[in-house]
Amino acid sequence: MTAAPARAPKRRLGVIGSFVWDVIHGRDVRSAPVEEWGGITYALSACDAALPDDWELVPIVKVGSDLAPQARQFLRTLRHLAPDAHPVEVPYRNNRVELRYHSDERRSEVLSGGVPGWTWAGLQPLLRNIDALYINLISGFELDLETAQLVRQHFKGPIYCDLHSLTLALEPNGLRTWRQIPEVEAWCACFDVLQVNEDEVAMLAPDPLALAAKALSHGVRTLFVTMGKRGVVYFEDAGAGRPLRTALVPAAVARVDGPGDPTGCGDVWGATYFSRAVAGDTLEVAMRRAVEAAARNVEHRGASGLAHHLRGELHAP
Structure with a gap:
C-alpha cells in the first residue's frame, strides 16, 4: 500500500x-451603552474570515487576568486559530475603552487598564515559525520604537502595521488626545506596509503625499490612508526607478437600515487586505476584498460572531 503524501505544514500569520x-x-441613540469585545478582536475576526485553509492564525497578545477566560473563549470561536496559540495572561487589569460617538466617524476615547507592552526578550520566542506579521497598535503601547526595530531586524517575513493609537497621547484621566510622532522615518523603516487614517496623517506629515514620500523612501512598500466613507488611497513603490503608483479605491456601500456600526472598520479593512495579500492576491484584488469586508462590518454589531458574518454565514449568538 502506498503511503499518503505528507501534508505540508500550514503557514502562520x-x-x-x-x-x-x-x-x-x-x-x-435609542439604546443604552453597549459593552462588548473590541480592540484586536476585529482584526482577528477579519483574518479568520479572509485566510485560506493553508494558513493558521497566531495571536501574539497579552490579556489582563480579569478578562483572560473571556479572551480565551473568544479565540476558540476562530476557525483558523493555530492549535498552539493562546493569549499571554498578565497580572493587571485588562484594557478597557469608553467610546462616545459624536458622528459616524468622530468619537472620543477614554482608556483604563494596565496591560504592558512587549519587550524584545518576551516577543522574540513568539515570532519563531511565523511567516507573516500583522501589527495593530491598538493601545499605542504594544511596541516601543526600539522593540519595533528589533522585530524588523530579526523577522524576515512581511510586516504590516496599522499605526492606530500610536498617534494618541494618554491624559491623566485616560482621555486619548492627538500627539505628534517624533522619529517618523525610524518607525516607517520597521514595516513593509503601513496603514493610517486621515487624522493620523496629520500627526506624521503635512499631507498624505508628504507622508508617502517619507515612508516609501525609508522602506515602506505600500502606504494606505483610510478615509471612512470616501474609501482608501494607496501609494505604492513601483520600483526600478518607476513613478509612484497611487489611486483612490472607493468604499463599498453597506446594506443596512440606519447608520450601521463603524466601529472596527479600519481594523477589518487592513486585516482582510493583508490576509489576502499573503495568500497571493494582487494588490487590486486584496483591496477589493478589504473594501467589501469593511462594508460588511458596518452591518454587524461588535466582534462577537463577526468572522461568521464576514464569511456570509448564519451564526447563532
Missing part, C-alpha cells in the same frame, strides 16, 4: 495587538 473591552455610547 502572527497578529500583535491588544484585547480591549469596549463601552460604546451614541452608536444607537
Whole structure:
C-alpha cells in the first residue's frame, strides 16, 4: 500500500495587538451603552474570515487576568486559530475603552487598564515559525520604537502595521488626545506596509503625499490612508526607478437600515487586505476584498460572531 503524501505544514500569520473591552455610547441613540469585545478582536475576526485553509492564525497578545477566560473563549470561536496559540495572561487589569460617538466617524476615547507592552526578550520566542506579521497598535503601547526595530531586524517575513493609537497621547484621566510622532522615518523603516487614517496623517506629515514620500523612501512598500466613507488611497513603490503608483479605491456601500456600526472598520479593512495579500492576491484584488469586508462590518454589531458574518454565514449568538 502506498503511503499518503505528507501534508505540508500550514503557514502562520502572527497578529500583535491588544484585547480591549469596549463601552460604546451614541452608536444607537435609542439604546443604552453597549459593552462588548473590541480592540484586536476585529482584526482577528477579519483574518479568520479572509485566510485560506493553508494558513493558521497566531495571536501574539497579552490579556489582563480579569478578562483572560473571556479572551480565551473568544479565540476558540476562530476557525483558523493555530492549535498552539493562546493569549499571554498578565497580572493587571485588562484594557478597557469608553467610546462616545459624536458622528459616524468622530468619537472620543477614554482608556483604563494596565496591560504592558512587549519587550524584545518576551516577543522574540513568539515570532519563531511565523511567516507573516500583522501589527495593530491598538493601545499605542504594544511596541516601543526600539522593540519595533528589533522585530524588523530579526523577522524576515512581511510586516504590516496599522499605526492606530500610536498617534494618541494618554491624559491623566485616560482621555486619548492627538500627539505628534517624533522619529517618523525610524518607525516607517520597521514595516513593509503601513496603514493610517486621515487624522493620523496629520500627526506624521503635512499631507498624505508628504507622508508617502517619507515612508516609501525609508522602506515602506505600500502606504494606505483610510478615509471612512470616501474609501482608501494607496501609494505604492513601483520600483526600478518607476513613478509612484497611487489611486483612490472607493468604499463599498453597506446594506443596512440606519447608520450601521463603524466601529472596527479600519481594523477589518487592513486585516482582510493583508490576509489576502499573503495568500497571493494582487494588490487590486486584496483591496477589493478589504473594501467589501469593511462594508460588511458596518452591518454587524461588535466582534462577537463577526468572522461568521464576514464569511456570509448564519451564526447563532
